[in-house]
Amino acid sequence: MSVAQLIQDAWHKQAKWLIVFRPLSWLYRGGFLLNKKMYATGLKKSYTAPVPVMVIGNITVGGSGKTPLLIHLVNYLQSLGLSVGVISRGYGGKGPFPAYVDLNAEAEQVGDEPALIVQSTGVPMAVGANRQKSIELLLSKHPLDLIICDDGLQHLALNRQLEWIVLDNNRGLGNEKILPEGYLREPKSRLNTGTVIEHASHAISPLNMHLEASEPYLLNSTTEQVFNPHQAFYAVVGIGFPQRFYTTLENMGIHQFQCHEFPDHYEYELADLQFEDNYPIITTEKDAVKILPLLKQHPNIQREIWVVPVDAVLSADCYRTLHQQLSQLGITLPEGSIL
Incomplete structure (x- = not known):
């Protein structure tokens, strides 16, 4: 820490x-x-x-x-x-x-x-x-x-x-x-x-x-896929109050997630998205705008990265x-x- x-x-x-x-x-x-x-x-x-x-x-x-x-x-x-x-x-x-x-x-x-x-x-x-x-x-x-x-x-x-x-x-x-x-x-x-x-x-x-969460969408896929809330995720977040995001996930019925917190406005690196297994990543829209350039630089990343949009x-x-x-x-x- x-x-x-x-x-x-x-x-x-x-x-x-x-x-x-x-x-x-x-x-x-x-x-x-x-x-x-x-x-x-x-x-x-x-x-x-x-x-x-x-x-x-x-x-x-x-x-x-x-x-x-x-x-x-x-x-x-x-x-x-x-x-x-x-x-x-x-x-x-x-x-x-x-x-x-x-x-x-x-x-x-x-x-x-x-x-x-x-x-x-x-x-x-x-x-x-x-x-x-x-x-x-x-x-x-x-x-x-x-x-x-x-x-x-x-x-x-x-x-x-x-x-x-x-x-x-x-x-x-x-x-x-x-x-x-x-x-x-x-x-x-x-x-x-x-x-x-x-x-x-x-x-x-x-x-x-x-804040109300909407249906998560895939950041790194051009094909439509059905979101499964019952699988395990890596919750990757770099926001000011990550606990709010975890609460949002739980309210959406997502209970199997491992937290990976980074400082607010964090500049992501490729290593931050790499884990030993193939569980998908779930993150915020604010983090997604920082992660997307990495996906463009490394188009071979196969891991699913789901984004949870929220509306006020x-x-x-x-x-x-x-x-x-x-x-x-x-x-x-x-x-x-x-x-």
């Missing part, structure tokens, strides 16, 4: 030994608050885009479900005729940045999540650490009504008109400590400043979502809130379009 995985496991278990990181957490918090004050006082300048910006993010490290939520919102808004663009940091991508992401973009260059977002929606997208340059690149190519920023909740250099904060109740807030003693990027009080979307199977808040399912109140918020920004959606 790597050091990063050891710490993540300790976060999930709220291990008491994490207190050794408290001085670093104080330092992190102090630096964050200083940076925030510098933007508030104008010592650092924030960029305001010529079109409204909506940020979808979280206050925790690791997966919260924000990418499936973003994909769902993009598809929904596009279906209503809205011209939407997306920007992202492009974490894990090698650039050069800013980079325009199209259907031919490789995850190695632009990042796995941007590649997945564009493949799932066809949305105009640009990535790079400088969000202003990404927005300018997008607007030079497309007239847009709204720009959605993937993550970036803590990126104070970009002004935004809307913030949706995804709170995964499967993980909660852990010990509610700031990095690295806990997995909070910001204090819990940050939840009071945005629209919080509760990610939970049995939600309490009217603003909630959950939103409560009716989420759509009503979205319509109200966009209307306040001068963006009117068709009447009767709330699901």
Whole structure:
């Protein structure tokens, strides 16, 4: 187990030994608050885009479900005729940045999540650490009504008109400590400043979502095959919160799987897909965009690799809130379009 995985496991278990990181957490918090004050006082300048910006993010490290939520919102808004663009940091991508992401973009260059977002929606997208340059690149190519920023909740250099904060109740807030003693990027009080979307199977808040898995598909076959959930699998994942994927598999009736975890945004190598027997691999769509280039480089790989797609399912109140918020920004959606 790597050091990063050891710490993540300790976060999930709220291990008491994490207190050794408290001085670093104080330092992190102090630096964050200083940076925030510098933007508030104008010592650092924030960029305001010529079109409204909506940020979808979280206050925790690791997966919260924000990418499936973003994909769902993009598809929904596009279906209503809205011209939407997306920007992202492009974490894990090698650039050069800013980079325009199209259907031919490789995850190695632009990042796995941007590649997945564009493949799932066809949305105009640009990535790079400088969000202003990404927005300018997008607007030079497309007239847009709204720009959605993937993550970036803590990126104070970009002004935004809307913030949706995804709170995964499967993980909660852990010990509610700031990095690295806990997995909070910001204090819990940050939840009071945005629209919080509760990610939970049995939600309490009217603003909630959950993920539903669809029928798995083969990544490396051109022929249609029937998926058998009762066979044994290697569950190969490199995501922020792999336990959610394992729970998804169990809910699908898949109980025989051996876990092989890698760090979030992991760059797969051929050896990661090789095992002593011929059991198939099962993985996420986010991982699939990183694995597919390997399959193209090594077309002789015979092992089946199944991919589990997931869709975000939103409560009716989420759509009503979205319509109200966009209307306040001068963006009117068709009447009767709330699901």
